[in-house]
Every structure is written in structure tokens, then in C-alpha cells.
Amino acid sequence: MKKTLWLAAPFLLLPALSAQAQSSEFNLICSAQAAWCNMLAVTFEKSQGVKVNMTLKGSGEAIAQIMAERANPKTDLWFGGTGDPHLQAAEQGLSMEYKSPTLPKLHDWAQKQAQQSGYKTVGIYSGPLGFGYNTELLAKKKLAVPKTWADLLKPEYKGEIQSANPASSGTAYTMIATLVQLMGEDQAFEYLKKLHGNIGAYTRSGTGPIKAVARGEATISISFVHDGPGEKAQGFPLETITPSDGTGAEIGSMSIIKGARNLDAAKKFYEWALTPSAQALGAATLQFQLPSNKETKVDPRVPDFRKIKLINYDYAKYGQTAERRRLIQRWEKDVNSLP
Ligand code: PLP
Secondary structure: OHHHHHHHHHHHHHHHHHHHHHHOEEEEEEOOOHHHHHHHHHHHHHHHOOEEEEEEOOHHHHHHHHHHOOOOOOOOEEEOOOHHHHHHHHHOOOEOOOOOOOHHHEOHHHHHHHHHOOOOOEEEEEEEEEEEEEHHHHHHOOOOOOOOOHHHHOHHHOOOEEEEOOOOOHHHHHHHHHHHHHHOHHHHHHHHHHHHHHEEEEEOOOOHHHHHHHOOOOOEEEEEHHHHHHHHHOOOOEEEEOOOOOEOEEEEEEEEEOOOOOHHHHHHHHHHHOOHHHHOHHHHOOOOOEEOEOOOOOOOOOOOHHHOOEOOOOHHHHOOHHHHHHHHHHHHHHHHOOO
């Protein structure tokens, strides 16, 4: 009797111990809005019993960190941020191939993002690029609502516009890639040079300009328009518009880092993040991107893509390392060096 008990006790303990050893925590870089990232981390910790060590980074900063950690990865999973640098991570062999069983439940654009990367990333949300504007400031300054990219160059908007810096922000890189696809590269850079004269400040992250506009610190932002309804819901005098001459959309993505030390926990989060209930946490924290799981309830405040003139954004091309690096360097040299 005694002998049996002695043998059974460690055996019974084994599953609990090994589960704990495998899945107790993981390191996450989150490149979405802070409120959403925090909600994801807290809900996952509570519901799955896995600790999340989270760092918030813009998409450009995130890829820079993941590259720097290449020889000794500390990050296990990268959630959110624009799709181009996730494709770049895939191309550079920085992310791990993983074919989720949930893939067939995702919209085509999210599955295509996975296919294009050799299943090293996946689409988790999508949102269109446009302009945010402070209705009170526009009225006070007797300025019209900008309706096209060309409108942003009008002299009366001098110093009134905020954009992010494309070296650190995926939003701003999406703007450059969108303009290059709309106008051709040389014309796009002529445009960006002129726009530079109207920019009051470039921010580190793409989340900054629309918040500044909502709070009256700037008049117009170049931003993802799905960030607008959340600011409005908080009572700020903010509206958004997408340029009538056409615009790009991001495919916010998620990647498991190659060499992740906490792989099982990272995979657990990855699968959880693709479920409708986890995806609904975006709208719960006033983030109105279009979720990638077709079964996720779509909040009525999510921008209606059918009403937006979208370009056929070439994600494969603009997600290439060489292309992204070249365009950002050209922007630094030709545009950001100007007074
Ligand atoms: N915030 C929101 C709401 C986004 O949709 C995205 C892009 O996926 C980001 C932030 C990324 O920010 P950044 O432009 O700093 O890379």
C-alpha cells in the first residue's frame, strides 16, 4: 500500500509540473495601441494562467529590436503592427513557420499574408490609412477638411499636420508605400518633400498624431482611420476621412520569433489571439480595425472598406527588406534632411 502511494504521488504531480515548466510565461512585443495590448495581456494571463512580459514598440522599432536579438532572441511573439515589417522578418528568417489550424476561418487577406510569408506571419486585422482632423481647430482657423493627398500641400496647412516617422513607424511607412504606388516613386518623393513643409512634427509611433489632433495639439494627422472612433468616443472633436484619390490599408500581423525560448506559451497566445473572443477585445478597448477571423463580431464603428477607394497594395513588394530599407533611407536623405 505504502509503496503504491509513493510511486503514484510523483506520477500525479508530473502533468502539472511539466505544464508549468513549459508555459509559465513568455515575452511579447505588442505594436498595437497600448490600451488594446494591455487588455490582451491581462485577459490572456487571467484566462490561460500564463504570464505575459510585454513591451510596447512601434512596428519599425519592433523589427529593429528583433533583428538586433537575432543571435540570442529574447522575444517570443510579436503581436500587431503593420504587415510590411512582419513580412520583412519572415524574409530575414527571424520568424518561425507555423500553420495555424485556425487559418481557414480567417479572411482571404489574412490568409494571403500567411501564404506570402511562407506561413511565418498571419493577418490579425486590417485598417485603412487616411487623415484625422480636429473639427474645432479647423473651424477656428477657418480651414477646409482635406479630402485628397494633394489637399495636404495647401499653404494654409503649414505646420498644422502631424505624421509619424517611417523609420520607427509602420503607419508612416504605409504612407510612403501608398504614395509610391499611387503616384510613382519620383513623384511621391516630390510630394513628400512638399508635405514636409506643412508637417509640424514627426512622431515616433503612428499612434501619436491622431491623439495629438484629438487633444488639439495639432490640426490634421496622417493616421489609420480606425483609430478615430475611439478618440471620438472619449469626447474629443475628431473626425476622419480617407483621401478620395485612393489610399492603402495595413494588414496588422502576428509572428512567432524563430528560436523562441517559450514556444509553447507563444503558440498558445497565437491561437488564442485568432479566436473571435480575443479579437473582440480590440473594439472593447475602442480599437476599430477589421478583425481577421470571419466569425469575430464586427463593431459598426469599424470603417466600411466598401466605401473607401483602396489601392491594390502590393504587400509582397513593400514588405521586402531591400525595398523598405531603400524607401526609408531615401525619405531620410531627400525629405527629413530638409529644414
Ligand atoms: N496602432 C494602431 C491602431 C495600428 O493599427 C497600428 C498598426 O498596425 C499601429 C499602432 C502601429 O503603430 P506604428 O505606426 O507606430 O508602427
